[in-house]
Amino acid sequence: MEIQFKEDKMLLRITSYERRKPIYAEIKRKVKSKKDKWTNFICPLLENQKFPYTIRLKLKNNKIYGYVSFEIQEPKIKITKENGVIGIDINAKPFHLAIAEINKDGNLISYKRIKLGHLNNFSKNRKEYEEWLITKRKKGRWKKEIKKSFVEIFI
Numbered sequence: 001m002e003i004q005f006k007e008d009k010m011l012l013r014i015t016s017y018e019r020r021k022p023i024y025a026e027i028k029r030k031v032k033s034k035k036d037k038w039t040n041f042i043c044p045l046l047e048n049q050k051f052p053y054t055i056r057l058k059l060k061n062n063k064i065y066g067y068v069s070f071e072i073q074e075p076k077i078k079i080t081k082e083n084g085v086i087g088i089d090i091n092a093k094p095f096h097l098a099i100a101e102i103n104k105d106g107n108l109i110s111y112k113r114i115k116l117g118h119l120n121n122f123s124k125n126r127k128e129y130e131e132w133l134i135t136k137r138k139k140g141r142w143k144k145e146i147k148k149s150f151v152e153i154f155i
Helices: 040-046 119-121 122-143
Strands: 004-006 009-014 023-025 053-060 063-070 085-091 096-102 108-115 151-154
Touching: 004 023, 040 063, 108 122
Parallel strands: 085 151
Antiparallel strands: 004 009, 009 023, 053 063, 085 096, 096 108
8 A cells, every 4th residue: 555646635555466457546535733653644745755654444335445554754963073073971980070172173172070979879760860960951052162063871
C-alpha cells in the first residue's frame, strides 16, 4: 500500500496479488487541529520525501478505515566547529570539572579545573543538581563572552 497524489486527490494505492492492476481508494481525512499529527505525515509526502510508514485497513459498519503508523522525523543536528568548541568533563579522582576551549583549528585556547570536593557531602540527587548548576552557569557565560558555538558535554 502506498499513498499517492493525483488530480488534487489523495489516494491509497493497494496492490493485490489476485489482480494485476492496483486498486485506488480516495482518502478523505481532514486536518482536525493545529496539533494534528496527520500534518506531520502528509507534509513530507507532499514534498516527495521518502520515509517508512505502515497502513492498516479495518472494516467497521460496512466502511473501510485506514490507520497510519509512522515515526516523526527528527531534524538532523548539524555539529559545526566553525567557532571552535568547549569541552566539559566531570572527573572522579580528584573530583573536579575539567573545561577546555578549543579554536576552529583544533588548538587549545584555554583550560580550567573547578574543584567539586565540597559536593561529596551532598546526596546523589543534590550533587547532580549542583553539578548541573555549575555547568549551566559556566556554559551561559561562555556562550555570551567567549563564542557562540556548540558545547560538547562529556560526562
